[in-house]
Amino acid sequence: MKFSFVGLKTPSFQCIMSMFGVPMWQRPIARGANRPLANGKKGGLADAVLLLSCAHKFLAAAGSFAPALRSDINQQGRPAMSSDQLTRRGLLQGSAAIAAASPVMAQAAAAAPPKRNGGTAMMPVELTVNGREVHLQLDPRTSLLDTLREHLHLTGTKKGCDHGQCGACTVIVEGRRINSCLTLAVMHDGESVTTIEGLGTPDKLHPMQKAFIVHDGYQCGYCTPGQICSAVAVLDEIKAGIPSHATADLDDVSLSDVELRERMSGNICRCAAYPNIIAAMRDVAGEKAA
Ligand code: FES
Ligand code: FES
Numbered sequence: 024m025k026f027s028f029v030g031l032k033t034p035s036f037q038c039i040m041s042m043f044g045v046p047m048w049q050r051p052i053a054r055g056a057n058r059p060l061a062n063g064k065k066g067g068l069a070d071a072v073l074l075l076s077c078a079h080k081f082l083a084a085a086g087s088f089a090p091a092l093r094s095d096i097n098q099q100g101r102p103a104m105s106s107d108q109l110t111r112r113g114l115l116q117g118s119a120a121i122a123a124a125s126p127v128m129a130q131a132a133a134a135a136p137p138k139r140n141g142g143t144a145m146m147p148v149e150l151t152v153n154g155r156e157v158h159l160q161l162d163p164r165t166s167l168l169d170t171l172r173e174h175l176h177l178t179g180t181k182k183g184c185d186h187g188q189c190g191a192c193t194v195i196v197e198g199r200r201i202n203s204c205l206t207l208a209v210m211h212d213g214e215s216v217t218t219i220e221g222l223g224t225p226d227k228l229h230p231m232q233k234a235f236i237v238h239d240g241y242q243c244g245y246c247t248p249g250q251i252c253s254a255v256a257v258l259d260e261i262k263a264g265i266p267s268h269a270t271a272d273l274d275d276v277s278l279s280d281v282e283l284r285e286r287m288s289g290n291i292c293r294c295a296a297y298p299n300i301i302a303a304m305r306d307v308a309g310e311k312a313a
Contacts, residue, residue, distance in 0.1 A: 148212050152177065153221025161208055168192045168203035171218060179219040179248045183291075190290030193249035194218050200256035202289070219248035222255065231255050234303035242294035250290050254304050257286045261308075278308050 145160040152175060159174055168185070171177045171194070180203060183191030187205040194203045195217040223229035231251050234240070241247040260267075264276050269285035276282070283301050292300070 146209055148208050150208070150211060150213075151215040153217060154215075159208070163207065163209045165208050166204055167194070167196075167201075167206050167208045167211060167216070170208040171203060171216070177218050177220050181245055181248055183246070183249075188291070189246070189249075190253060191246050191249040193252045193290060195252055195256050198256070198259065200253050217252070219252060222251065229255070230307050231303065234306045235300070238299045238303040238306060240296050240299040240303040241292075242296055246290060246292045246294075250287070250292065250300055253287060253290045254300065254307070257283065258304065258308050260286065278305065278310055 143162050146163045148159045148161050148170075150157050150159070150170075152171070157175060159170065161170060161174070165174070166185075168180060168182055171180050172182065180194055181191040182204060183189035185192075185204045187202045190202065192202055192204040193200050195201075196203075196206075196211055197214050223232050228236075229251070231254050235247065235251060240250070261276050261278060261282070266273050266276055267282060267285050269279075269281045270276055280301055283304055284297070287297075287300065287304075
């Protein structure tokens with residue numbers, strides 16, 4: 024006796040088989056009763072067994088829809104859907120239940136790397152922060168900003184957006200200003216970091232800190248540590264002749280307001296202390312405000 028599955032090779036049937044976790048090789052894609060199967064046999068009883076196997080999986084999976092359908096009763100006590108009104112949500116719930124039991128998923132879980140220490144493999148990181156060497160064991164996903172604030176308790180560096188958009192987290196690493204929220208601490212192993220706490224102290228202020236006070240370069244002060252770190256590094260950039268987008272003459276990087284504003288454009292001040300910040304920078308650079 025031969026079986027013909029010509030009617031079973033439609034895409035919708037294949038989709039249903041795929042949805043219910045029937046492996047490709049088990050799906051009856053028939054091009055006629057004598058099509059070759061994966062096990063080398065042709066049609067006949069083997070095909071019948073496959074069909075029954077698929078039908079069994081289909082019915083078992085359909086059974087798992089029932090709790091989802093039953094639980095979807097709305098507050099008025101009316102069923103949100105009936106079995107002949109299968110909704111997208113019911114379908115997804117059923118699919119999720121099937122996927123959870125799928126042997127393919129089980130294989131993937133078995134292949135996942137073993138977890139250690141509650142799923143976190145710590146890494147040793149050495150930094151020189153404000154002239155002090157620190158040795159840390161960190162989750163490799165820890166940002167430099169969180170390392171400074173949460174592990175070293177240097178809360179002068181602020182977290183504004185945590186997305187590299189506000190500049191509140193600016194620190195100086197190896198002489199260059201960076202957004203510490205956008206970089207991982209493990210990427211700076213062995214490097215030196217300067218935060219606002221390392222620039223000056225209340226008793227011995229850095230010239231830029233003094234100038235911000237003199238020129239009223241802040242109001243709420245939230246952005247100020249980042250502004251000051253950035254301003255200090257900007258003056259060093261200009262002194263080193265590093266051009267910016269606003270540099271007109273690459274052989275003469277000037278201290279114009281346009282130049283300073285462009286270079287400080289990554290540091291946002293919600294209180295809009297910008298003109299005073301520029302005045303403070305000019306003061307420190309030994310130039311009069313324009
Ligand atoms: S907190 Fe880093 S740029 Fe905003
Ligand atoms: S001083 Fe308030 S955000 Fe800049």
